[in-house]
Amino acid sequence: MDRAYIINLGPLEDIAIGQGRCFIVKDTEVAVFRLRDGSVAAIENQCPHRKGPLAEGIIDQQFVVCPLHGHKFDLETGQGEGGECVRVFNTWIEHGNIYMQFSPYVFIDGKITAGTNNN
Amino acid sequence: MKKLVVIGNGMAGARVVEEILARDAQAFEIVMFGAEPYGNYNRILLSNILNQTQQPAEIFMNTLSWYQENNIRLHAGVKAVEIDRKNKKVAGIRLSKEDAPYGTKIVNTASAEIIEEDYDYVILATGSRPFVPPFAGADLPGVFVFRTIDDCDGIAAYAKNCRKAAVIGGGLLGLEAARGLMTHDVEVTVIEAGPQLMQMQLDSESGDILRRTMEGMGVRVLTGSLTAQITERDGKVGGLLFKDGSALETDMVVISAGIRPITEIAQVSHIDVNRGIVCDDQMRTSDPEIFAVGECVEHREKLYGLVEPIWEQARVLADVITEKNPDAAYEGSRTGTKLKVMGVELVSMGQTDPDQPDDEVLVYRNPNRGIYKKLLVRDERILGAILLGDAEFSDTLMQFFMNEKELPENRSEVLFASVEGTTLLAAADLPDGAQICNCNGVCKKTIVDCIENDGATSVAAVGAKTKAGKGCGSCRGLIAQLIESAVGEVQYDASEHYYVPGVPLEKSQLIREIRDRKIKSVSEVFAQLCGGREHVDSKVGLASLLKTVWPKEYEDERDARFINDRVHANIQKDGTFSVVPRIYGGVTSAEDLLRIANAAVKYNVKMVKFTGGQRIDLLGVKKEDLPGIWKDIGIPSGHAYTKAFRTCKSCVGTDFCRFGLGDSISLSQKIEIRYQGMECPHKVKMAVTGCPRNCAEAYVKDVGVVAIEGDRWELYIGGAAGSIIRKGDLMCTVDDEVAVIKYVDRFLQYYREHAKYLERTYGFVERIGVDVLKGILIEDSLGICAQLEERMQEAVEAYRDPWAEADVPAYINQFQGPQLVEVVREVNNNG
Numbered sequence: 001m002d003r004a005y006i007i008n009l010g011p012l013e014d015i016a017i018g019q020g021r022c023f024i025v026k027d028t029e030v031a032v033f034r035l036r037d038g039s040v041a042a043i044e045n046q047c048p049h050r051k052g053p054l055a056e057g058i059i060d061q062q063f064v065v066c067p068l069h070g071h072k073f074d075l076e077t078g079q080g081e082g083g084e085c086v087r088v089f090n091t092w093i094e095h096g097n098i099y100m101q102f103s104p105y106v107f108i109d110g111k112i113t114a115g116t117n118n119n
Numbered sequence: 120m121k122k123l124v125v126i127g128n129g130m131a132g133a134r135v136v137e138e139i140l141a142r143d144a145q146a147f148e149i150v151m152f153g154a155e156p157y158g159n160y161n162r163i164l165l166s167n168i169l170n171q172t173q174q175p176a177e178i179f180m181n182t183l184s185w186y187q188e189n190n191i192r193l194h195a196g197v198k199a200v201e202i203d204r205k206n207k208k209v210a211g212i213r214l215s216k217e218d219a220p221y222g223t224k225i226v227n228t229a230s231a232e233i234i235e236e237d238y239d240y241v242i243l244a245t246g247s248r249p250f251v252p253p254f255a256g257a258d259l260p261g262v263f264v265f266r267t268i269d270d271c272d273g274i275a276a277y278a279k280n281c282r283k284a285a286v287i288g289g290g291l292l293g294l295e296a297a298r299g300l301m302t303h304d305v306e307v308t309v310i311e312a313g314p315q316l317m318q319m320q321l322d323s324e325s326g327d328i329l330r331r332t333m334e335g336m337g338v339r340v341l342t343g344s345l346t347a348q349i350t351e352r353d354g355k356v357g358g359l360l361f362k363d364g365s366a367l368e369t370d371m372v373v374i375s376a377g378i379r380p381i382t383e384i385a386q387v388s389h390i391d392v393n394r395g396i397v398c399d400d401q402m403r404t405s406d407p408e409i410f411a412v413g414e415c416v417e418h419r420e421k422l423y424g425l426v427e428p429i430w431e432q433a434r435v436l437a438d439v440i441t442e443k444n445p446d447a448a449y450e451g452s453r454t455g456t457k458l459k460v461m462g463v464e465l466v467s468m469g470q471t472d473p474d475q476p477d478d479e480v481l482v483y484r485n486p487n488r489g490i491y492k493k494l495l496v497r498d499e500r501i502l503g504a505i506l507l508g509d510a511e512f513s514d515t516l517m518q519f520f521m522n523e524k525e526l527p528e529n530r531s532e533v534l535f536a537s538v539e540g541t542t543l544l545a546a547a548d549l550p551d552g553a554q555i556c557n558c559n560g561v562c563k564k565t566i567v568d569c570i571e572n573d574g575a576t577s578v579a580a581v582g583a584k585t586k587a588g589k590g591c592g593s594c595r596g597l598i599a600q601l602i603e604s605a606v607g608e609v610q611y612d613a614s615e616h617y618y619v620p621g622v623p624l625e626k627s628q629l630i631r632e633i634r635d636r637k638i639k640s641v642s643e644v645f646a647q648l649c650g651g652r653e654h655v656d657s658k659v660g661l662a663s664l665l666k667t668v669w670p671k672e673y674e675d676e677r678d679a680r681f682i683n684d685r686v687h688a689n690i691q692k693d694g695t696f697s698v699v700p701r702i703y704g705g706v707t708s709a710e711d712l713l714r715i716a717n718a719a720v721k722y723n724v725k726m727v728k729f730t731g732g733q734r735i736d737l738l739g740v741k742k743e744d745l746p747g748i749w750k751d752i753g754i755p756s757g758h759a760y761t762k763a764f765r766t767c768k769s770c771v772g773t774d775f776c777r778f779g780l781g782d783s784i785s786l787s788q789k790i791e792i793r794y795q796g797m798e799c800p801h802k803v804k805m806a807v808t809g810c811p812r813n814c815a816e817a818y819v820k821d822v823g824v825v826a827i828e829g830d831r832w833e834l835y836i837g838g839a840a841g842s843i844i845r846k847g848d849l850m851c852t853v854d855d856e857v858a859v860i861k862y863v864d865r866f867l868q869y870y871r872e873h874a875k876y877l878e879r880t881y882g883f884v885e886r887i888g889v890d891v892l893k894g895i896l897i898e899d900s901l902g903i904c905a906q907l908e909e910r911m912q913e914a915v916e917a918y919r920d921p922w923a924e925a926d927v928p929a930y931i932n933q934f935q936g937p938q939l940v941e942v943v944r945e946v947n948n949n950g
Contacts, residue, residue, distance in 0.1 A: 005942040016930040018678025019685075022937040029937060036642065036653060036678070045937075053694045055937075056682040060653035067682045067690055072655070101946075 031055035127244030128153025131413025138437035154220035169299025256349030261356030281370035288375035320467035336894030428452035430560025469503030488902035621654025699759035705733025746925035772809035781826025837884030
């Protein structure tokens with residue numbers, strides 16, 4: 001069991017359609033994307049390859065591509081095509097604002113995925 | 120197990136073996152004789168080897184390992200010479216290097232190694248050899264035929280030391296040879312004995328149009344010229360002498376005067392031979408244990424030289440010999456040809472001229488654009504057709520012809536697009552035996568079986584299993600229709616031919632769809648052409664293309680752009696950006712430099728660097744500082760980030776330089792102002808240099824302009840000095856700046872409309888061929904230059920400086936950096 005934090009990332013409209021923005025949450029950079037279907041996805045901002053800012057990447061409904069060297073990650077699972085992966089975070093929308101649950105560890109398929117967090 | 124000996128390892132021999140293996144891999148022990156020392160290759164693509172757009176490895180159909188994997192013993196480089204029918208043995212001789220595989224004589228019979236194989240069955244697939252008319256001098260060094268990979272190598276090597284080449288024979292192969300030779304920097308003359316080019320496929324009017332088109336591309340054409348002899352100069356080819364007494368100087372000769380079946384082995388083995396080896400409908404020769412297939416065959420008094428009928432013969436033969444269908448019968452073929460001659464599309468089927476008074480003849484002419492369409496109709500069915508210069512609807516036409524389907528009452532529907540764009544021909548309505556892929560001879564039933572039984576649901580998957588659609592690709596639409604009618608939906612695999620991986624269309628098809636459907640945004644492309652599914656790797660390429668197609672009306676969706684083009688700066692490894700102001704022609708002023716310097720200090724720029732394009736790069740700028748620094752600098756964007764026109768470098772030209780021949784600064788500034796920010800398939804760098812000393816490095820730019828003596832300018836295209844170094848090709852020499860701009864307009868716009876995404880001009884120029892480009896862009900052989908200039912002008916007028924977004928951001932938080940956020944509350948996380 002672990003502590004987790006609920007964070008208000010502000011209005012959905014503050015992110016341009018189909019693009020991402022970088023938020024700093026408890027010293028961790030999180031890339032938050034507003035998908036074209038109206039949904040939201042949040043993943044760790046730093047590409048594990050060379051720390052490229054994933055929030056500046058191009059997305060579709062499933063993937064983001066790192067702007068520096070083209071590494072591709074699944075927005076839902078964080079899985080990268082080259083085997084590396086990034087952490088993903090739960091998000092939801094309440095009264096037009098994007099909320100996110102941030103925890104030092106995330107659970108994927110019942111396993112703890114530590115990612116590159118500081119804890 | 121019975122033993123099968125296949126004589127001949129060309130396309131027909133290998134194909135029949137594949138067909139047999141597909142029916143029953145255990146039926147025979149298979150041995151093959153092949154006179155060429157290779158596996159089997161696609162002879163249709165030989166001209167690509169000659170013009171070096173493909174490597175030999177790319178045209179091999181079955182590599183040597185394929186023979187091993189299928190337990191086939193291949194005697195490569197061994198020519199079968201006799202069948203001992205009494206003792207049921209085939210004898211072959213190993214050829215030495217001096218022997219032509221298709222030659223009639225073997226050089227070293229005395230010392231040659233003899234190889235014998237006994238057999239139960241033999242298949243003769245000996246093919247044909249080039250016909251060399253018996254004129255004097257045909258054996259001189261510098262005389263070539265055009266039939267094998269080795270011939271291509273020989274021609275290419277010899278052409279290096281030649282200025283002029285002559286091709287004897289103006290048929291399909293002769294023109295292919297001419298196309299290949301053009302890429303070797305020789306002046307090519309095609310010599311045809313008959314009154315017109317491509318007599319088998321064209322009537323005299325279309326022959327004339329093709330001739331003019333070819334001449335526009337720089338090929339000389341002589342018709343009605345009967346060669347008397349090849350003349351000698353210094354022990355090798357020096358020229359041609361014609362029967363009318365005229366002469367032509369040439370350094371080399373390629374003879375392409377038709378082909379003749381290779382039948383010697385059948386003759387010495389006492390098998391019936393007429394013009395070819397005579398076969399019945401089961402592809403049996405006069406000996407029931409010996410079959411034949413391919414160009415060596417004479418069937419119902421006809422010989423075939425195209426792949427489709429030969430594939431059909433191979434299927435019948437395989438059905439019969441494996442006893443899967445002993446009654447299978449080959450009943451002859453209706454053949455059509457579809458090809459590109461030096462970039463000109465040509466489709467021909469059936470007769471070229473009517474021969475009965477009631478035959479209907481429909482002709483459409485647009486000679487200025489090199490387009491000619493002719494349809495011959497008898498009994499409501501196609502008797503023959505010619506499409507030259509525009510083969511867009513040839514698929515449909517070919518299906519009507521081959522399946523002898525009744526034509527619609529309004530004949531123009533099969534020659535032109537119907538207004539509603541409806542599909543005239545439903546693939547589902549075709550008979551099972553209808554050939555869908557004419558390149559690889561795949562019939563409808565094979566494709567439907569593959570979809571229904573093997574679960575192939577994409578055009579590429581069908582291609583992987585059946586080879587359908589893997590030739591020219593024009594049948595891919597029909598394959599997709601078959602998939603759709605069988606399983607409801609077509610799946611698409613990324614294919615290298617697509618403009619972008621997520622939209623299953625080649626660039627020209629995609630542009631057509633975008634224009635026809637008036638698609639103006641990237642999301643609309645996905646909605647209309649991809650069933651609503653976005654594709655991350657396709658967005659940037661689509662955005663660039665849409666901007667090219669609709670310079671003014673394009674609906675910009677910023678999420679489809681790369682970050683550099685969202686914020687008009689180049690992202691660096693640490694997430695900061697570089698800022699490069701426009702400095703036209705590399706000429707700046709003290710005032711501009713002061714503003715740049717002050718801005719660099721104010722925004723704490725980490726490095727100030729002169730670029731290779733004669734500009735100043737300010738590195739390490741934060742995203743949130745971009746609007747501020749642009750405003751302080753007060754100069755438009757230098758576009759050092761987009762796949763677009765970048766800079767036009769110049770030398771000091773005539774103002775100060777004592778060598779200068781032309782005003783390079785003034786011209787380079789005009790060029791840079793005209794094309795600034797112009798989206799292209801890849802970046803485009805230019806230069807204008809004031810004399811051939813080339814201080815501005817114009818010879819190695821995508822477009823380079825060089826001033827020469829006599830107040831003239833040379834225009835070079837396709838140069839590069841990055842990871843690839845290439846000197847540009849001289850496109851033309853002109854008298855003034857206006858003409859320079861005119862030809863740069865045409866070249867750039869053609870590149871924008873026809874290059875693949877991320878294809879630099881050096882690759883594009885090599886792929887299309889500089890001579891073909893000259894034909895299109897200077898001679899206006901396609902009649903499109905006026906449109907190219909018009910569309911370029913429209914793109915120029917649509918340009919806006921993106922740094923104006925400093926005052927009015929294009930979207931919310933465009934220039935915001937990372938934002939710090941606070942925790943609302945803490946919770947227990949149970950996973």
